[in-house]
Amino acid sequence: MFCRFFKIMISHAADVDRPPGRITQRHMERCESCRRFYESSRFLGDGLRAEAADLSSACEQRVERIKKGLAGPSRRTRHIPIRLRYLAAAACMALAATAAVMFMSRPPEPRPPVEEPPIPFSDLFVTDLQTNWSGLLEEPLAGEMKSLARDTESAIRFLVACVDVDPLQKDVAHRRHQ
Amino acid sequence: MDETALRASSSEELAWRSKEGCRASFGQLVERYSPGLLYFLSRRASSIQDAEDLVQDTFVRAFENIHRYRNKWKFSTWLFTIATRLAASHYRRKQTAGEFSKAGSNEPMCPSTILLRREQRLSLWAQAMELSENQYQVLWLKYAEDMSVKEIAKVMGKSQISVRVLLYRARAGLAQRLQDKVVEGDNVDEVYQESELRRMKTGGA
Numbered sequence: 512m513f514c515r516f517f518k519i520m521i522s523h524a525a526d527v528d529r530p531p532g533r534i535t536q537r538h539m540e541r542c543e544s545c546r547r548f549y550e551s552s553r554f555l556g557d558g559l560r561a562e563a564a565d566l567s568s569a570c571e572q573r574v575e576r577i578k579k580g581l582a583g584p585s586r587r588t589r590h591i592p593i594r595l596r597y598l599a600a601a602a603c604m605a606l607a608a609t610a611a612v613m614f615m616s617r618p619p620e621p622r623p624p625v626e627e628p629p630i631p632f633s634d635l636f637v638t639d640l641q642t643n644w645s646g647l648l649e650e651p652l653a654g655e656m657k658s659l660a661r662d663t664e665s666a667i668r669f670l671v672a673c674v675d676v677d678p679l680q681k682d683v684a685h686r687r688h689q
Numbered sequence: 690m691d692e693t694a695l696r697a698s699s700s701e702e703l704a705w706r707s708k709e710g711c712r713a714s715f716g717q718l719v720e721r722y723s724p725g726l727l728y729f730l731s732r733r734a735s736s737i738q739d740a741e742d743l744v745q746d747t748f749v750r751a752f753e754n755i756h757r758y759r760n761k762w763k764f765s766t767w768l769f770t771i772a773t774r775l776a777a778s779h780y781r782r783k784q785t786a787g788e789f790s791k792a793g794s795n796e797p798m799c800p801s802t803i804l805l806r807r808e809q810r811l812s813l814w815a816q817a818m819e820l821s822e823n824q825y826q827v828l829w830l831k832y833a834e835d836m837s838v839k840e841i842a843k844v845m846g847k848s849q850i851s852v853r854v855l856l857y858r859a860r861a862g863l864a865q866r867l868q869d870k871v872v873e874g875d876n877v878d879e880v881y882q883e884s885e886l887r888r889m890k891t892g893g894a
Contacts, residue, residue, distance in 0.1 A: 527838070
């Protein structure tokens with residue numbers, strides 16, 4: 512159950528090349544899996560170290576190729592000195608400034624009068640046709656609305672005339688009641 | 690400065706002399722770190738030429754920026770950090786250009802694996818090549834370059850905890866692979882025997 516934890520402890524001990532702690536060692540005495548992991552970690556560490564040394568000495572040819580490549584002309588031309596970089600940047604800035612000054616000092620050219628393009632005949636026709644059609648639909652409705660409004664106004668006037676009461680007559684009626 | 694003195698000098702001393710303009714010192718550094726860088730980058734490379742180009746680029750970058758090197762870190766840490774970053778940007782560029790399939794995928798026989806196998810038949814490092822790219826790289830930095838966890842974390846741009854986890858997984862994965870070879874009845878005994886012999890030769894425990 513705790514083997515994973517102890518294996519991590521064993522691995523951490525191998526990271527710093529020290530033997531595992533007392534508790535881990537006590538666990539290893541009982542647990543074969545952890546003991547095997549410890550042994551394999553040690554074996555792998557030593558084996559990998561020894562093989563790495565062999566491998567490093569086995570690739571002399573490639574090291575020579577790398578050294579030749581570093582000394583070759585393609586590598587040398589790649590390196591641009593910092594002074595040259597600054598010079599290039601300054602030249603670019605000077606060029607940009609000159610261009611800006613030249614552009615600003617030039618007098619503005621007079622603009623040619625803008626001619627409105629003639630409206631094409633087909634557009635005119637379409638516009639008129641649309642206006643005519645809408646006029647044909649709107650005119651009778653507008654006339655109807657106007658006559659309705661007139662009728663309503665006269666009806667209201669009639670009603671007002673009927674309901675209107677004389678204030679003197681009102682006073683007479685009040686006295687009679689008393 | 691003669692060859693023997695150059696060979697005896699530490700990498701940090703050589704870097705310091707390179708800073709002052711000594712080309713021979715930088716040449717010695719190239720000779721010293723080229724194989725390590727080559728194997729470090731080979732897991733990620735699509736071909737051995739690709740890895741060689743990357744190693745060259747790393748040294749060019751290191752030479753251009755040698756004035757920035759400080760003694761705070763070991764020279765190897767500084768150099769491998771440059772290599773890691775260069776490789777990352779190189780493969781990002783290649784991936785966007787669609788020049789090759791995903792780097793670090795578990796392709797069974799990439800050219801560098803074939804090369805390694807040719808040189809060291811069924812060696813531990815050839816087995817390690819089949820681990821994930823990060824696991825292989827932490828193993829290389831730990832055992833071939835003898836870096837501490839802190840230095841590996843600096844090179845890989847990861848936290849120390851993730852480096853420890855990667856090391857644990859790499860060990861467990863490699864042990865499992867060897868175990869599987871035993872079950873398959875492969876000639877893993879040869880590997881063990883060879884490694885044991887080397888340990889005895891090098892005076893290992």
